[in-house]
Amino acid sequence: MSNLLHYKGYIGTVQFSEPDAVFHGKVIGIKSMLTFEGDCVASLIKGFHDAVDEYLELCEASGKQAEKPFKGTFNVRISSDLHRKAYETALSQGKSLNSFVEECIKRAAV
DSSP: OOOOEEETTTTEHHHTTTTTEEEEEEEESSSSOEEEEEEEEEHHHHHHHHHHHHHHHHHHHHHHHOOOOOSOOOOOOOOOOHHHHHHHHHHHHTOOHHHHHHHHHHHHHH
16 A cells, blocks of 8 residues: 555655545655645545646746656765765775665665
8 A cells, every 4th residue: 555646757645634534645855835635535636636737837837947856866864984884885896876875775675
């Protein structure tokens, strides 16, 4: 079971509010705040799709570049000891730290 929705490269979260008897969520991976809701699964999915489509239409109409989720760069905060060990391991394998970390993530993110 997944608590995520996918549409046009965007990802939406799924939560349920029992007091309000409504599903709701937000688009993650971008700075803009896009939210949606629905009273059943079908209307939640439609709300998510509508939020993404409206965002893309608004960006196009205003000449603004739509944010793309997951551009391929991110900062990782780790201890200085682990940073050094990772760098030394990458160096000993003839790789950049970036390619070493990418390979480790590929192995772990199945």
